[in-house]
Amino acid sequence: MLCLIAWVVFGILGLFSVKYRVLAKESFDCVFRRITFKKCNSNLDERIKSKLTGNLMKFSPKMARGVYRHYEFLSWIFVALFVVSLVLGAQGAYNLAMYDNCAGPNADPDQCIFTPDYDVVDCDDPLCDDGHCEECGDDCDCEECS
């Protein structure tokens, strides 16, 4: 089921390289077959599983065995984590667009690093002169400069 994650990841990487476009297509085919309860046509899932297991074999055959035997279960956990983070990410993006605060309308804006900082202009700044702010242009409400 890791092909779902692979589809999204390769889909993005596929914007930049043909190699990943092919993999994205393969993983999409796999996702489509899996949600229609069919077996994956491409062996992408098998490839990911074998690569992962093979690499783990170098360090810990025990861990490799664990991953190999519970691969399906582990993939579901990863997929669940992936979906949850996707939903939370989408929610944050919505909040940011609507309320300028990805943490939500009533949350402390400091909790969100993307919250736009409108206090960039220090009205005491000597650059703000004669009602005209050199540095900040339109963002500066120079009327308020002292």
Add this chain to the structure above:
Amino acid sequence: MMNVEKIRKDFPIFEKKKFIYFDNACMPLRPKVVIDKINEYYTEYPACAGRSYHDFGTRLTDEVANARDLVKKFIGAKKAKEIIFTKNATESINLVANSFKFNSVLTSDREHNSNLLPWQKFDHDVVKSKKDFSFDLESFSDKVKNFDIVSMVHTSNLEGYSLPVKEIIKIAHEQGAKVLLDGAQSVPHKEINVRKLDVDFLAFSGHKMLGPNGVGVLYGKEELLDGMKPFILGGETVSDSTYDSYKLEELPHKFEAGLQNYPGILGLGSAAKYLMKIGRNNIEKHENMLKSKIDIEGVEKIGHVGESGIFNFNIPGKGAHEVAMMLSASKNIMIRSGAHCMHSWFNSRNLEGSARASFYLYNTLEEIDTFVEELEKIKKL
């Protein structure tokens, strides 16, 4: 005895990367002498052979003649003109299938697609293997009298089993049938003398015998090749032409249409020379020894069990591709998995495929040990 450490120094790739290469039945690594020869063509005389009377042209013509002569010696042919350069073993087999006059053909049940599909449009039958997957000479003797040509693999790419070709050829000839041997897996690994075998045609590829890609050979007895018409026509194949007729060239040129793969041909000549220097008997013994050291239980061996340089297997509960990919990820061990272009064999036995490790002159016992260790780990997963 072969000095494997010294041999490995002839292959530049070993200095660059750390890996274990057991996919030799598909494509072996290339020695420096072959790479240098290809470079020599492009850097010193990159011209056409056989038609241009300038410095580069005459040098290349001589080099091609020399390569043909080396290949002739390599397989013990009588005359250089019996050596026809093709693209690969597949094209060589197709050449016979399309140019030799016959009605019916007999193959074995363990043919590579390249020696099966070209014959399917003719009256075609197969000789089934015995229970132990060895060749059934009795069944063959019964059948062969009804066929014009026998086309069989010499050494199988499945597990390296070699058919009793001497007997096959003798029986076929007694019954009036001609014999083509698919030598793709035998010529690179064992001493072959076409005259001693009395084989009519022999097809093999350059790239499987340390040579470059895109070049192969068809050996044919002169009298048979003389009576055949080429199935590809064009430049080089004719000595003269009018708007509606042409006069065919002499052997071997009538079968070598268009400008040839000269760097490939030269590289093939160098590969033949290199293998002759080392001795294919030594190589065969070395490969057999390597395979005999694979001692692992709980692995299902595929095909005939016996001496050879190919180990074909399945690990119960694990897919062949899975095994190959895990070996690659864990220790960079490269093997082949799948149906090995022998779908007919696997389909007839309801098998999906298998994993295959094939050895060559540069493989070592340490590599075999690592391979076995990793298989043990995979088995326990």
